């Protein structure tokens with residue numbers, strides 16, 4: 001299964017979420033690959049000194065689609081982190097994906113700026129002639145707010161892309177754990193952050209299996 005995390009907007013949590021999903025999946029003993037297709041190489045640089053038994057890291061540029069296809073049979077899960085702004089790389093990654101996650105911060109400005117990404121996502125599905133499950137993921141949600149219902153309505157009015165039920169809150173653990181090359185799950189198994197990433201993994205696996 002190939003999962004691409006994408007959003008043309010920088011800073012919405014693509015790399016943080018990709019690393020947490022890949023590390024969490026590898027920790028469950030799945031053969032896991034993380035393809036870092038962003039030339040900033042955030043994932044590679046953060047994780048390269050922390051080797052994990054089931055996690056393989058790859059770098060890609062415009063060849064991201066062919067690399068993922070080549071690796072597909074070798075791994076149970078492949079997670080692709082994509083760059084902001086490079087339409088071409090995003091397009092290539094989406095085209096070979098089985099699942100697309102679009103991390104998004106819960107603000108009207110960020111939601112509106114996802115338009116280009118959503119347009120590309122729809123265009124890719126038309127071009128490849130298959131439906132690719134695509135979902136928004138709310139990230140950096142303030143744990144003390146209750147605006148989720150309002151945000152859900154706001155998103156539904158603009159886009160037909162659904163929102164994952166799981167969401168990631170704004171927590172220091174997301175930055176702190178990666179300083180040690182760990183996902184929030186490995187960093188502190190019983191933390192709130194670990195629970196939300198575990199729920200996200202379960203939801204993604206469930207949606208994929210149910211289709």
Ligand SMILES: Nc1ncnc2c1ncn2[C@@H]1O[C@H](COP(=O)(O)OP(=O)(O)O)[C@@H](O)[C@H]1O
Pocket residue numbers: 009010011012013014015016017042139140141168169170171172174175
């Ligand atoms: N859920 C979160 N809670 C706290 N900080 C976060 C969270 N998600 C991302 N961040 C922080 O936000 C910044 C941007 O995240 P990053 O994953 O690099 O985004 P992108 O890859 O989309 O540019 C980083 O400093 C990261 O540590």
Ligand SMILES: [Mg+2]
Pocket residue numbers: 014015016038042082
């Ligand atoms: Mg990034």
